[in-house]
Amino acid sequence: MSNRIGKKPGEWINREATLRFSYEGKDFTAYEGDTISSALWAAGEKVLGRSFKYHRPRGVLSSANHDVNVMLTDGIDTNMRGDVIAVRDGMKLEAVNTIGGVKADRNRFIDSISPLLPVGFYYKAFHTPRRFFPFWENIIRKAAGLGIVNFNFPRVVKRKSNTHCDVLVIGTGPAGLMAALVAADAGLEVTLADENQHAGGSLTYDRAGASEAASKLSELMGRVKTHQNISLHTASYAAGYYTDHLIPIVGENGITKVRAKAVIVATGVFEQPPVFRYNDLPGVMLGSSAQRLIHRYAVKPFHSGIVVTANNHGYRVALDLLQAGVKVSALIDMRALGEASVLAEDVLGKGVVVHKGCCVYEALPSKGQMGVAGAVICTYDEVANQANPSNSFTLECDGIAMSAGWAPAAALLYQAGTQMRYDGTTQQFVPAKLPSGVFAAGKVNGVFSLEQRLQDGARAANEVLRYLGKNALEVSVDRYVGSSPSHAYPIVPHPKAKNFVDFDEDIQLKDFVNAAQEGFDNIELMKRFTTVGMGPSQGKHSNMNAIRILAKIRGLPVEKIGTTTARPFFHPTPIGHLAGRGFHPHRLTPMHAWHEAAGAEFTEVGAWLRAAYYHKPNLSKQEVIQEEALAVRQSVGIIDGGSLGKFEVQGADAAEFLERFYAGKFASQAVGETRYALMLDESGVVVDDGVVSRLAEDVFYITVSTSNAAAVYREMQRWLQIWKLQIGLINVTGAYGLINVTGPNARVVVGKVTKLSLADSDLPCGGIRETEIAGVAVRLVRVGFVSNLAYEIHVPAGNALHVWNALMTAGESHGIRPFGTDAQRLLRLEMGNHLVGHDTDGLTNPYEIGAEWALGMDKPFFVGQRSLKIIAKRPAKKRLVHFMLEAGFSGEMPFECNLVMKQDEIKGRVTSISFSRSVNRVIGFAYVDPADVNPGAKFHIRTDSGSMVEATVVKAPFVQLERGE
């Protein structure tokens, strides 16, 4: 039986293109442009889904992109919304959330036991005894949720694009279209977005059986489509409002991030269902849903129906139904006085019986609750909110259209920080105070007649022009006259309940009463206890009624109840739209490709990728690290240190700057000498350390740790502004490569490729020389961090690989071995050198790590000095010591961060610990009681399992220093 009717002006279907698809194993046809719901409804299918909790049969409710009772799967995608997704040829669809099909769903029995499952049931029934909870949780988790995710979902990359405009207009109803045209005519660049397949908003469906709306729409669209200043995006919803007018517009193929100078929200309203028993049967639908089916898809919503209303919109719906050939046997008006406008005369003139002061007491289900068989009508006292079923009659019908009022689609306004107020004239929340640059127009602004909405759009556009400093007109909007578009309380109690407030979550009127009795009588608490508005439509058809019900229960005006918080996203947004490529660039050293070829395993250090160790066949990671470290101790190793931060300070005040910035002394530093540099913050906490080299009287070269480089440089720049010293500060981190050759044979190897004398007398530890290696100008530094004979070679990045290769060749006969950061950590530990940020934390002061020697306390000033003077007066709380475990230790290995205990008191923690093959012991650093710092002192480490391991304080370095040759 086809419900398709003759061509409607502006219909959204293309009758030239017929598509085939299946639903629940049965074949159907559709026209191009049909949604899944409209195609099925056209074919006479009424049960399109099962409800979330009670598994009740459901049909279309709103056709407004939030009919979440109709969710389907095609086996790959799931939770496809029937009123949003267009039919594609060959689709094989099934309803989600059923066992054994939508009609024979084996979970339908749950509806009959629903009195046993009141709201809050889960919270109360399953939390004790606690040991049974995992059992119940398993069952509840299976019952909850809708579609099943297919983990073989094909990977589809959705594009992300950005656009900028003067004004973004959201919503293409009459207010939005007019706003866009006025703004565009004044020369603004306008982006216009609408979630529907076609623009027009209510003009596309709310026509009251007349042609005015359709002709207004074609007039406006004729101008919009040809306007060069307007960019129109349909089938694209504004998903959220983010600071400074950044609004993601989500379309089928991706997200467009719109950055606008101003935003006009003309998002309209959501129709709200009146609440009565069995208002959820397939065939009971919102009036606007019936209108959408008729005018967009040329589908008859039902054949012989009634309209129940509490505003003038029900009369408009009746006229549209009549025009579509639907028999309207009665119009039930819940208002005692009914409707006084010409609409009412029109409806009466067409022979529809109007029952004023009456309500639908209950809808009567057909067999299996698969549809509507009739309705029980009785008188209704709208002031006392009392139905009088003793005075009732029954009407036969196969459908009910409901129109009782609206709720503003104000999610974006709320997200932007709009203060809303409850307007008594329209019985609706409307904007009271809008944030800067955000404007509202049309029904969301409480403006209802077509003429007024057009005026309101023009007014909003002029306000945008004024906001942007352009010439603007004063546009006034006529005051609203006529009956209220929304009824204050369209809710009919029924002793047998099943009068649904929230169709997503199957919440009935009595559930709110129960929640309030339990004490959850604040809107946010009530939301969480009943779960109203927490379903996939996020309360688009239920929050307003929930607020009205709570207001009634508490005897408060609606505005005292307030609303729940609106958060992005406005519609369910597939995660694929949000997922993206990781824009997380890594910095690579000049030798990166060499390390890769040599089998390096890389690790992230700050923004850099560094070689952690080099894989060797048949060796574990730990064995490789020990081997690499041993090569350094026994002969020579080479490591790429190119990621270290490198800065140059030049100028007359260069030494003065370093004196103030670092704790040590640099004014007395000789040219060609390097010094340790300890950086503190103003509270005296150790932040970083590095090496300062003096290249000339007024030129210093500084290296700092990789991960702190950006922050250290930033602080240098800031202090420079404050101190106003005469220096030039340059970050040369990427400009220089850095190679460290270390071990007893380092001097021999480096000596082969440079003419510089490397003798102790010519280049002592801590010296820096500018020289040549393999024909390339380099800075050569004698250092001692990982062994006491090491050369750091700083070379312009472009030449670094050349020098690296020359050193590898020179070291070949000595078995030179590249080592990574893991071996480096072990080597510096063997040397007894702490790592700032590893052996220190955000509270560590220099005294605790034994760095008194690095402090120039007699200088006039350095950052942190004043705080150290205070700290020095106080007793130390802990000190960092070197320790060893007993020889041949074979107990439970302590880890970094295991606590150091003295009796039952925490005294400190382990900061570094490792087995060292060179020492043949487990060695490490730990903070201990300041009384226990002398070599030979014992302390206890508590391991993860709680057992105690004894450790002995020793003097560093752990390894015998090599003499070299």
Added chain:
Amino acid sequence: MKLLQCPMNGTRPISEFVFGGELRAMPNPETSTDKEWAAYVHNRNGAPGLKKEWWYHGPSGTWFIAERNTLTEEVLRTYLFGQETAA
């Protein structure tokens, strides 16, 4: 995403900036008492309102001062340190 005006580079997204804390005058380390110094180092005024703050534009390495109302999230003006009167 919030936008912020760098006095040298114009309006840029907030992800390009680093917050540098409130602009506060350092007491004289020579003459201040331990208590005064500790208050300067450790105490921050968390009450919302108009604040002068350090901000850093990362890509260009520019430190500047932003006058920001931390209650309304409005940035009234930005200028380079020491150029308040010229701004």
